Amino acid sequence: MRIEQDTKLDFKDVLIRPKRSTLRSRKDVDVSRDFTFKWSGKSFSGVPIIAANMDGVGTLAMAEAFVQDGNGLSVALHKHYPLKDVQSFYKKNGSDSVWYSIGMVEADWDKLQEFIAAGQMPDKVCIDVANGYSEHFVDFVKRARERMPETTIMAGNVVTGEMVEQLILGGVDVVKVGIGPGSVCTTRKMTGVGYPQLSAIIECADAAHGLGGLICGDGGCTVPGDIAKAFAAGADFVMLGGMLAGHDQAEQKIVKDGGEKFLQFYGMSSDTAMKKHKGGVAEYRASEGKTVKIPYRGDVSGSLQDILGGIRSTCTYVGAQRLKDLSKCTTFVRVTQQINNIFS
Secondary structure: OOOOOOOOOOHHHEEEOOOOOOOOOHHHOEOOEEEEOOOOOOEEEEOOEEEOOOOOOOOHHHHHHHHHHOOOOEEEOOOOOOHHHHHHHHHHHOOOOEEEEEOOOHHHHHHHHHHHHOOOOOOEEEEEOOOOOOHHHHHHHHHHHHHOOOOEEEEEEEOOHHHHHHHHHOOOOEEEEOOOOOOOEOHHHHHOOOOOHHHHHHHHHHHHHOOOOEEEEEOOOOOHHHHHHHHHOOOOEEEEOHHHOOOHHHOOOOEEEOOEEEEEEEOOOEHHHHHHHHOOOOOOOOOOEOEEEEEOOOOHHHHHHHHHHHHHHHHHHHOOOEHHHHHHHOOEEEOOOOOOOOOO
């Protein structure tokens, strides 16, 4: 056993210090990014925000809305759609706005092979597991890279630089960073495992960029300012769950309670998700997610305007004309004492 004594920070622990700026308006800020992925060689151009591969968020309806939005945002589709529905979307809309999501179970792999056999090799795949530290996961990533040499692969989740390096060297283009920060994730309470998200992004971005790879900050953002902090800390992409839940695109039934409208939102390792998709919680595991009610928010376009407007405003405060420049222009100021609140 050992204890690391240096301070690790979360989004709530810092603010961005303002500085002189020549920007006159938020409209002068470019919130898009251009990337060429290390292994696939494919290019990305657009707003680097991804809807998480969760029920109620990573939906085909959300992807349709992002196509219509035209800003280049994308959706990591949840992995429980019938194959024919995913095929239909790709044929109609192409693949720019979606990441095809899989886990490590053979059923996911077989479904992907069926998709490929039908002549629809996905150009972006998200390999999503709760624990990205197993050798089995690293081997699976290498297998995926060998099978899909020209596909952009995003995989995770991890929170430390050495694992980011191993995954990138194993063929991952974008490493997903975050263990336990999500609003409906209870991994930290159930296992005691985790890492403050801001520090995880800073350290993992440093490791990834040194090898020509990229990272996606996954979880912990509850307001637009958190997203701005993630980008300022070095995240290339940011994945959102709760901030995009509760909208018309959730593909869920609206529930009324006391005159208010709500939609259900739950972690994909929650009792709710496992009962829905797997018939229940397996006897060898425990639920690591919770279920909450999200106030109905209408169409997602309103939330997107708030999110992008907030990021643009952040850039004007520090003189970053492009989102790419935000990390170079940022000085973080600590505003709280680090408190061990892992079980709060």
